[in-house]
Amino acid sequence: MAANPAYTVHVADVERDRELILGLWRGNLGDESRMARKYDWFYRECPYGAPLTLLLRHEESGAWVGVATAGPRQMMLGGKLVQAGVLVDLAVLPAHRSLFPALSLQMALMEAGAKRFELMYGFPNPKAAAVFKRVGYVPLCKLVRHARVVRHVGYVRRRLPAPLAWPAGLLLDAVDQVRLAGRSAGTRGEWLEHADETLSSLWSPDRAGDGPVSIRDLTFLRWRFDQSPLVDVRYLLVRGRDGTPLAWFACESREGVLYVHDFWAARGVAGPSRAEVATLLRCARDGGHTAVSIELGAAAAGEGLLGNGFVPREPRPVFWHPCGETLEAVAPADLWLTAADEDE
Structure with missing residues (x-):
């Protein structure tokens, strides 16, 4: 019998889970009032639909300990319109910042993103770049x-x-x-x-x-x-x-x-x-x-x-992952x- 996972990943609802997500950001992603304004604009008012946001739960305690998002964008690639996801707002609480929780969250985001987007890209800071590489993102360019x-x-x-x-x-x-x-x-x-x-x-x-x-x-x-x-x-x-x-x-x-x-x-x-x-x-x-x-x-x-x-x-490095079969080449x-x- 397989052991129960230490962490599980769940799809967030940007309306229902606003306060939960803001709480996970607190102390991790900048000024609290600024992030609240960003949430209402980026998560609730995006003309391309709500971002894909995943939550990480620590099963032993039942606590929500992490969050990661792919925000929708429209791009042209190879002469066709594609739906892209920009990777943003990765936050894991300090007590859970070993490699595994962040890695499992980003792997789940890539898997879920592949069902919605045709490419995903992000601008990780130096600490997060190693996680991006382990998940399977590849260098696109430098900004x-x-x-x-x-x-x-x-x-x-x-x-x-x-x-x-x-x-x-x-x-x-x-x-x-x-x-x-x-x-x-x-x-x-x-x-x-x-x-x-x-x-x-x-x-x-x-x-x-x-x-x-x-x-x-x-x-x-x-x-x-x-x-x-x-x-x-x-x-x-x-x-x-x-x-x-x-x-x-x-x-x-x-x-x-x-x-x-x-x-x-x-x-x-x-x-x-x-x-x-x-x-x-x-x-x-x-x-x-x-x-x-x-x-x-x-x-x-x-x-x-x-x-x-x-x-x-x-x-700054930019990483990406083409999700659709027609985009792999x-x-x-x-x-x-x-x-x-x-x-x-």
Whole structure:
């Protein structure tokens, strides 16, 4: 006779189990009030359906000791629409943080996810990466933060004596301003408080390449950014000389840095042009920001960014698992990932 399992996994109901899940998160996943706001947005208001959430129970005590989730996303991959699941919010109580409980929870999530999603992907922290590998997820790419200074005085101050830093920084600013004005000639930036049809008109599956690429239509933008309680986003819309929409950047200002959470252009996976990115940098500087920061992976790091002086910084691993039989032979080609493909 087989021994009873020490732990069992159960499917959660996001309405019924809200307080239980928030309790498991408490002390594990960040500020309590922030996580409660995230729950109501990410778990209860997702336009693609409720996330797949599993609970881990310790059978001897009967206590709920862990939780893990795959949130639904729509993506293009290999020219077809696929249902994807982004792996988020893994939490196991401290007394049960041996490898086995977390491993059994993630294995159950992969098995259940394969019945609902055609691919699953996640951004584990270094401690969770070993669990992802043991479960069977494989590296997809690295999400790399790229940074670009647009006001140089503070940057130079860390490298030159104070009497020299100010004039040197102003000189660099003046040179950079002229360079960006030349590169962005024929384009102009326009700030929007909310996503609208102009932004979504730039999305087309025909420009999504082989993927995987999240569908960036109006439904996605409004839910992912406008309705999110976790970010305060404005959109920079870049237009051509005749007013034609060319690209957009979903931006948030924090402590003088302009963080770009997501972006898309009429060129699709070819990425925004050098002129369009130069417009972003010029508008960031005009808005008083000192630097621009973007996290992206693979195809998203095109010439428009690298050709405008963005420097790669900290990389983070991204793992994935193709679930559908038709996807097992698909190799990511025009992979496009940004911070928007995460859950915050």
